[in-house]
Amino acid sequence: MEKTTVVVIGGGATGLGILRDLSMRGVKALLVEKNDLVNGASSRYHGLLHSGGRYAVKDQEAARECIIENQIMRKIGKSCVEPCGGMFTRLDIDDEAYEELWVKGCADSGIEATPITLDEAFKLEPRLSRKHVKSAYLVPDAAVDGFRMSWQLIDSSKRYGGQLKTYTEVIGFDTVNGELRGVKVRNQFTGEEYEIGCDIAVNAAGGWAGFVGKLAGVEIGVQPDKGTLIAFNQRIVNHVVNRLHKSSDGDIFVPHGSITILGTSSMSVPDPEDTSTSRAEVESLLKIGEETFEDLRDFRILRTFAGSRPLYIPPGGAVGRSASRGFAIVDHEQDGLKGLFTIVGGKFTTYRLMAEKMCNQICAKLNNTTPCRTADEPLVEEVSDEDKNHAKKFFPSYGVNLAATRLGVDRFKRVVERLESDPESRELVCECENVTRAEVEEICKDDTSFIVNDVRRRTRIGMGTCQGNFCALRAAAVFADMGVESTAKDSLTRMKEFLQGRWKGIRPVLLGRTLRETEMTRSIYELSMAVRSYNDTESTPNSSLLIPNSKTGGAPQ
């Protein structure tokens, strides 16, 4: 039987943070994730590195944690953080009294909030509503790339011996006399079931923590709380722009590279798997968003997406927006199961702190006294300027920095060598995100790449302007060549699955120029590539039953 000391359940930021922390302290650890990494809230969020300003009134402990971790993240994850700064703006319809409370809250929490004049605010953010904005402050918010940070956490963990298995679902716990002996898992692709022996398991499954708890017979107060977000195809803002009012839906804009994310809503859902989004949610976000930016609807929407925050609900506690954004650690020895811990709640900004506290408890049990070093040591070594400049000879210089931070030192070196020796590998698989064939090939070979969507999350293919129109075919073909035998050969399925993944986020925003893009996708893949076979869906004459109406009502008579 495979054996390790600690099994970490869940490949989100918290789980990955724990894997890294334990590995750095010399504890043998293995992380299992039932899907691909960061499939939950760690990628399905707005990518805001909180200054803490948002919690300055309601939850000053969380606010203080945010500002401290914000500074740490900038230091250890330099290439994951875009230090764009943040702005809080109060609109004419917002409560003036709240502004006073907020200014005091920031001061009390150690968050520097600098008041600026409206002229300055409009100069910094020219699209702000002249009509509604009444006051503005600058805060040290930033944007953070959840995907990139996660891959870097893995690279760092692996360097210290940390192990990882994706598409591996926990299906049960092996206990003897109330003591944990191992974790039973299933491979999602092969269906193979087996046990991993361990002394300790950490349930860091986020929104799924309740389900994992049930497998061990313990009750965990976690409420999946769905947040919906919209990604725009342009950089609408220069700073993270927050509404200065009591936290609510649709009041944060975060710039990321060439796009902007607007979010979020907050809705309790029974199932963390529910990442559906609807036209109604999009409409409601736009409506609130255009109070701050009046011309919001003129920007092309790329897609919408949703994720579930794992809100911790202590017995009798509040839910939704009023629930605490804090976190909790439960040692299930109190429930009669020695060796199992659960960590739940919190937020991306404070993942490192959560991991540190969790690992302190684990290490105490293991009599390991090595101190935590995750706040001091950078996640990865940065690619040198020399290597980057060398790479610029072979591919678009705009893409070099992005590729360097995505790939890290070793992979970047290999990719650049390949680009140098084989000019054909320089072709761009994804023009929107500047991803070369050499990079896609490198990632196809990675031990976490099982489907094209896994390659997408690591390389950003298909995540830009055209949403996979051109790269779906190319990526499926390269993957068929380089990927794992069991899944890669079925190139048509991989291609359709990849485009279907994009479609999910496009459907609720299917208007304006997004309609144009969609008709192009369908025309390429349905007509030119015939990916939907002719034999199984011959359109019968009765297939067009839906008769359209005009806007004034009714089909023509």
Place this chain on the structure above:
Amino acid sequence: MKISDVIVIGGGLAGFMAAAVAVDRGQKVSLLTYGSGSLPLASGAIDFFNAKAPDVAIKNLPAHHPYKKIGLKACDAAAKFFCDVTAKADLPYNGRLSAQIPIVTAVGTLKYSCLVPESMNASNLAAKKKIFVVEIKGLKDFYASMIADNLKKYFPDKTFSVAKLDLNLLGGRDITCMDAAQNLTGNEQILADGLKTLDAGNDDAIIIPPILGLDGNTSRAAIKSQLRAEIFETTCLPPSPPGIRLQRAFMNYLQKSGVRIFENSKVIRGVIDGKKITGVVVENAVREKIFRARKIILATGGFYSGGITMRDFDNPQEPIFDIPVFFPTGAENWSNQQLFSDKPQGFSMTGIFTNENLNPIDERGEILFENLHVVGANLGGCDKIFERSAGGIAISSAYKGAIL
């Protein structure tokens, strides 16, 4: 002020076809185009309907379907006219409405169409012994082993061979099929010599990306005669040489036939007199200009080409004449959960409804403009991509609109 018999608005397949039919009937035609239409995106084949016998399927369609307004007679005549025009332009097409012809796609599936360029007609593929799939060094978007792997599912008993030719294509940037086709024009021998090295025999087939030039059949003819095996072009990702060949063939034909073509002419509104449109206002960089005609053909396309737009949910517009646009109401009818679905996509059925003369009508069935005929992807009531009817509707509605 320009006066003609017919103004055709739109430089896509439908607009070209309408202009060609009208000029053929002795009319003075002005064609106003803005942008390049969707032909560079298209496979080059003309799909009529996803059924074994498209003509039978078309006959049985429900009354609101555009084909029912067009009629099978116009469809047949349009197919014939289309083949005549393309033949004259040295871009021969094969086929008819009562059957489907297979072509090989760039992912290795078979696509079936009624009218296909001779260079893509893969009818004989089934009779071949060995199939060579040939990729070109440095050419993007053509993955021979994926094509062979997927094609094997249709022909499990055949021998497949994957080869790679070096045509010295490597340049400073990525090379698409269009670049290769351009490069090969007048330079065909290098490809012929490369293909000869495969040693493919009389009973074999060679599948290549669509790189046989951008003008008609010239490049193909130069190579074909030197090879024993039959050679087939596939479809490709845009920009698509077979679509561009068709675009060029029509443009040449129209120019030779005396159609006055005004490119970069964005029509912004009509000059309306009751139920008649007496002219259209064109905006270019310098000023607004009025073009007048007895008859107007609207071929500006659907959502893809901007002939129909939608800024807000449940509010699609026809931007030139503000003709009522019919659409499926409500989020649940707008799109399907699956992108590649087993039923039509609601949004794609959005468009203008017409009477049998292709005059636009409102929800009471009243004709809005007597001398305006709506053709091509402007027409609503069916999902042309799902049905695989886009090309057929484009040429047959254009044909009918032009002869009325």
